[in-house]
Amino acid sequence: MPRTLYDKLWDSHIVYAEDDGPTLLYIDRHLLHEVSSAQPFQGIRQAGRTPWRADANIAMADHNVPTVNRKNGVTDPISLVQIEMLTRNCEENDILLFDMNDRRQGIVHVVGPELGLTLPGMTLVCGDSHTSTHGALGALAFGIGVSEVEAVLTTQCLLTTRLKTMLVQIDGSLQPGVTPKDLTLSVVRKLSIGGGKGYAIEFGGEAVRELSMEGRMTLTNMTIEAGARSGLIGVDATTIDYIDGRLYAPKGSQWDMAVKAWKEFRTDEGAVFDATVALDAGTVQPMITWGTVPDMSVNIGDRLPDPGDEPDKQRRSLFERAYEYMGLKPNTPVTEIKLDKVFLGSCTNGRIEDLRAAAKIVKGRHIAANIKLAMVVPGSTMVKKQAEEEGLDHVFREAGFEWRDSGCSMCLAMNNDRLEPGERCASTSNRNFEGRQGQGGRTHLVSPAMAAAAAVEGHFVDVREMEGKSGS
Amino acid sequence: MDPEITAIVAPIDRIDVDTDAILPKQFLRSIEKTGYGTYLFDEWRYLDHGELGETKVRPLNPDFVLNQPRYADAEILLCRRNFGCGSAREHAVWALHENGFQALIAPSFGDIFANNCYKNGVLPINLSEEDVDRLFVAVALHPGYKLTIDLPRQTIQTPDEKVLPFVIDTFRKRCLIENLNEISYALAHSQKIREFESRRRAEAPWLFNSFSE
Ligand code: SF4
Numbered sequence: 001m002p003r004t005l006y007d008k009l010w011d012s013h014i015v016y017a018e019d020d021g022p023t024l025l026y027i028d029r030h031l032l033h034e035v036s037s038a039q040p041f042q043g044i045r046q047a048g049r050t051p052w053r054a055d056a057n058i059a060m061a062d063h064n065v066p067t068v069n070r071k072n073g074v075t076d077p078i079s080l081v082q083i084e085m086l087t088r089n090c091e092e093n094d095i096l097l098f099d100m101n102d103r104r105q106g107i108v109h110v111v112g113p114e115l116g117l118t119l120p121g122m123t124l125v126c127g128d129s130h131t132s133t134h135g136a137l138g139a140l141a142f143g144i145g146v147s148e149v150e151a152v153l154t155t156q157c158l159l160t161t162r163l164k165t166m167l168v169q170i171d172g173s174l175q176p177g178v179t180p181k182d183l184t185l186s187v188v189r190k191l192s193i194g195g196g197k198g199y200a201i202e203f204g205g206e207a208v209r210e211l212s213m214e215g216r217m218t219l220t221n222m223t224i225e226a227g228a229r230s231g232l233i234g235v236d237a238t239t240i241d242y243i244d245g246r247l248y249a250p251k252g253s254q255w256d257m258a259v260k261a262w263k264e265f266r267t268d269e270g271a272v273f274d275a276t277v278a279l280d281a282g283t284v285q286p287m288i289t290w291g292t293v294p295d296m297s298v299n300i301g302d303r304l305p306d307p308g309d310e311p312d313k314q315r316r317s318l319f320e321r322a323y324e325y326m327g328l329k330p331n332t333p334v335t336e337i338k339l340d341k342v343f344l345g346s347c348t349n350g351r352i353e354d355l356r357a358a359a360k361i362v363k364g365r366h367i368a369a370n371i372k373l374a375m376v377v378p379g380s381t382m383v384k385k386q387a388e389e390e391g392l393d394h395v396f397r398e399a400g401f402e403w404r405d406s407g408c409s410m411c412l413a414m415n416n417d418r419l420e421p422g423e424r425c426a427s428t429s430n431r432n433f434e435g436r437q438g439q440g441g442r443t444h445l446v447s448p449a450m451a452a453a454a455a456v457e458g459h460f461v462d463v464r465e466m467e468g469k470s471g472s
Numbered sequence: 473m474d475p476e477i478t479a480i481v482a483p484i485d486r487i488d489v490d491t492d493a494i495l496p497k498q499f500l501r502s503i504e505k506t507g508y509g510t511y512l513f514d515e516w517r518y519l520d521h522g523e524l525g526e527t528k529v530r531p532l533n534p535d536f537v538l539n540q541p542r543y544a545d546a547e548i549l550l551c552r553r554n555f556g557c558g559s560a561r562e563h564a565v566w567a568l569h570e571n572g573f574q575a576l577i578a579p580s581f582g583d584i585f586a587n588n589c590y591k592n593g594v595l596p597i598n599l600s601e602e603d604v605d606r607l608f609v610a611v612a613l614h615p616g617y618k619l620t621i622d623l624p625r626q627t628i629q630t631p632d633e634k635v636l637p638f639v640i641d642t643f644r645k646r647c648l649i650e651n652l653n654e655i656s657y658a659l660a661h662s663q664k665i666r667e668f669e670s671r672r673r674a675e676a677p678w679l680f681n682s683f684s685e
Binding site: 036055058063081143148151161235317436439 | 505525563675
């Protein structure tokens, strides 16, 4: 019987399944970071246990690390304890750690794929909801809570139940100047924030095949913003080419054996999904979110929606609250929204391709006078290095951007990078929830190119009007 | 939770409440499993900005529903659809639990959040939009409104004796009632895990490489 990619991944990891009960699923790779690991390590210590398979775990500090003056260490005493605790736990348990000064350090979801730690056909979990990112490589990857982190550390397994499958079929091609982030935001809008709940979503169709790995990861990264724990993309030549030569990718005869196995990790012709949603990539426009939930978004050429047009009563009241929180008025043209800060980074858009796209826009230009801070936070230390080799740091610096060290930074504002109350930010991250980038801060999610264009103009602008024209 | 509870219901009348709202990020810097209760819904609950470990008395937001004395002893939280979406932070559930909440009722919950609830003995109950709507009206009308949740029978009983059945996965129900620990369950199958692992090692040896450079 033809099977979906999800079916294949699931079936190949069943350790034990009770009739009518949960499945004990084997986990090949477990990524750890400082924010969701202290309690699980404490748990195993208290229970007198040790990790089941230490070498299946890789840890790094990302959420809470400073993005400036890193050589001076962590100045915030509470964060320092947490980051030191990660180091101690990894030492005690013999787990490989990339500390914040390691050349391999970065945001877990950027580092996994870029080092070849994330591979097709595997199960991968992490105590972080954006673990869905890794599904772009044909892996079953999903976020787990702290209790489950302890379970995986202790047993290398998770007790879990099978998800339903959804195919998001994206045909057609993206128009010039429209990016994977715009496609992603339009998928989230189409499904709505809760629309993918209970599903593993596979992305298929011409437009997905045409995406680079970076673009695919932007798409699977935000699957959780549509409520789905896992996003998946079948293995093809793009996947294999991306992995080839990565630091920890299999080599030699192992590589040949692996590639042969990986090619199976795509949905068979004729396999049936529990749900299917279709989207035409050709209709996607550059987008921004205007509200406090990732599916509250509009095209750049539009005006902000009128809550009165919203048929659902509860959604209408959420719109009204969102307008109040965001300090915006219905029917305002998007291009009239002025900004205070610009954040380029995160596990959604902190990869080299993202920085290149933004640099292309800002080259020869300068950020507008009303922009108090524009910062680039590469998704990993290796992305940073690569960008510097290409001279992108100069482009950004000359344009007035700050060039920072890698980490989650203002995506969730756990370190010192944050918005002040009332400040408005164009951000390439994934969540625009109230307070996400700092209490009272106002977040607009956009693509790297759109964020760059907004930094230059001081307000939102259709990036397609700037592309091709050279900077002043 | 206890298999059967009768408790006051507090309402959070808002769809898509995310875990960032339930417990803001600055509190995730703690390495403890407890101490999150006072920070539940921090940005809505207080008028000032909260930081971890501060001991000063903070100004409450009088407009926030959970600050009303009538809900002070609530153990059941009535929510709207997609409650607990967003971040995987289990801390959000710990904060609810520390505030005495044993059960949550909503048309739907974030997947990871619901999972985290079960792991901490908090019961997330799905009811239809209509039933939830009716409960919101009843809670608003009757101060001290209580519901009885009977987990073994899978029912919610209203003060006017209406019985609302709910669905729960059999295994999860067993875990809650018997306080069954999933780690012990998995370890009881250690032999099977080892067998699986050796098969996998043969099939996909690259997954067992060591990471020395
Ligand atoms: S960059 Fe943002 S979304 Fe990604 S892991 Fe870090 S905090 Fe989470």
